[in-house]
Amino acid sequence: MIWLSGRQFRAPAITGAIGLTIFAAAMVVIGLRIRAAGDPAGYQSLVYALDALVVVAPAPLGLFWGAPLIARELETGTAALVWTQSVTRRRWLAVKLAVAAVAALIVGGLASLALGWAAAPLDRVNQDRFTTIFFGTRGPVLAAYAVFAVVLGVTLGLLLRRTLPAMALTAATFVVVQVLMPNLVRPHLMPPRAATAPVTAAVIRNLTFLGQEPTIEGLKIPGAWVTASSDLRTANDQEVAREKYAACVNGSFDGMPDCLGRLNLHVDIAYQPADRYWTFQWLESAVYLALAALLAAIAGIRVIRVTV
Incomplete structure (x- = not known):
């Protein structure tokens, strides 16, 4: 089952690996240029643009990795074939979730490391890592965002059983959560x-x-x-x-x-x-991973009741 899920996920994984490699290479070039510059502030606009790009990067993972993962199999009927091969529904779902979530964790973590290294000289000057856009692209939270986005897409795909509606709802839900978290939840993770x-x-x-x-x-x-x-x-x-x-x-x-x-x-x-910066990073990561676990549990309950 793991081998089959890996083969089915091969194309998205290769696409993600290529994109991550290109991004990492660009970060090496930019990071070296920032370090060679006399004043890293000259690269502030570029770093802001990169942060804006990276902070929303988990959303496409949820759309293109998560939402179609189950919904497409339910639409085409291939899930029913697998379930007749002595593979339980929950094991089938768990393996698929694990493969996609681990891939998202790796992509999110490596992207955060690459951008964090490139922008480090500017971060030391600005000293504003708590700013919303920077907080979401440094440290473990980006990896947690990616895992949450993928599990959200998988769960919505299972509930809606249609790929396109699941993709649309995944995008909308992820954006809502990303807005609510820094404004309503993050300020209360620790008493000020x-x-x-x-x-x-x-x-x-x-x-x-x-x-x-x-x-x-x-x-x-x-x-x-x-x-x-x-x-x-x-x-x-x-x-x-x-x-x-x-x-x-x-x-x-x-x-x-x-x-x-x-x-x-x-x-x-x-x-x-x-x-407290790193404490907040780990606390928020834990919140997103807990949400992902809750969504996975909902999917595990729902998959038993799916009719094909």
Whole structure:
């Protein structure tokens, strides 16, 4: 059964190996160029584009490896033939799932290693590995995403018994999960630490948002992840007077940072420190692998009830 499943998966595996080889070779070239450059910041746009590409790479694995794996056999009726050859349905499903999941694990893991090595000089400068797009392409989480995507595709293919609908639903479900995870689940994997951060003129210049209300967005701590921040507060821990804040914000744009800096402001923040990065990587990987295991269990229950 393992030999048969391996032969059936040979074409997708060869395609994946070719794609991974090309990607790894490109990462070697890019990584060497970044290391040879005097300033790795010049490659920031390229690395951002690579991260955007890699973070969605598990979705095609779910579409083209996972969804057709069972659905196509149910559509063509070949599953019924296998089940008459003294192979139990659950063993048939387990072997197919194992072959596809291991292949996805390898592809995801190697892609993460290749990109992580290439972008390492820039990562050391930026110190923002907790940023959503970077977090999903470094470390073990990318491999866990790939396993989840493939098992999701297999399970939906078994439930829907049609390849194209299973592919479409796999893509939509994977995207939804990838949006919900960093916004609703990841911030709560560990309790945040609390701290007070001064809001100096230099901090103001690096913010991503500063509006008419005394709130700020984009406050950064090198290597850490700021999950929440209070309104701007004064030295006596009171909310800054709105007329003073408005006078700075509505004045000269160039003079605004220094004007606010003279108010001696701070914010209370909740953050995840840099030394928790790998803990978050493994915790989120465990969540995705647990979801994959749950989907596999659902598929194992469902396969017994499939009529052919």
